Amino acid sequence: MRYLGIDYGSKNIGLALSDEDGTMGFPHGVLGNDARLLDELTGLIERENVKVIVIGDSRNYQGGENAIMEAAHGLADTLHQATKLPVVFEPEMLTTQEARRDFEGVHQRKTGHMDASAAALILTSYLSHTTK
Numbered sequence: 443m444r445y446l447g448i449d450y451g452s453k454n455i456g457l458a459l460s461d462e463d464g465t466m467g468f469p470h471g472v473l474g475n476d477a478r479l480l481d482e483l484t485g486l487i488e489r490e491n492v493k494v495i496v497i498g499d500s501r502n503y504q505g506g507e508n509a510i511m512e513a514a515h516g517l518a519d520t521l522h523q524a525t526k527l528p529v530v531f532e533p534e535m536l537t538t539q540e541a542r543r544d545f546e547g548v549h550q551r552k553t554g555h556m557d558a559s560a561a562a563l564i565l566t567s568y569l570s571h572t573t574k
Contacts, residue, residue, distance in 0.1 A: 443460075446460075446487060447497075458566075470558055480524060497564075
């Protein structure tokens with residue numbers, strides 16, 4: 443079963459896809475957070491035969507939702523309505539910072555694919571405790 447991981451941001455949306463067995467997430471790409479987002483996501487979901495969508499659950503240091511989560515929940519609701527697929531949230535504390543550290547000085551950092559790497563970290567974290 444294939445999973446889609448999403449690192450939601452106000453400007454960019456990082457994407458990751460699992461392998462066919464649903465054991466690990468891999469960076470897939472970055473989409474702009476604009477009017478085409480839903481069409482691009484639903485097209486990807488259909489092309490890749492995604493069965494579950496995993497969105498990073500972004501929290502502040504006190505454990506409460508941060509400002510971006512209201513919009514992320516809106517995307518989750520919209521994706522669920524459009525695809526009828528389950529949408530789950532996975533804690534993502536510091537995944538962007540971890541992706542930045544992992545790719546320090548690498549071409550991926552310069553081209554903005556750090557968001558896709560963060561999505562892969564989120565997805566792999568989810569898969570590590572749900573698909574055993």
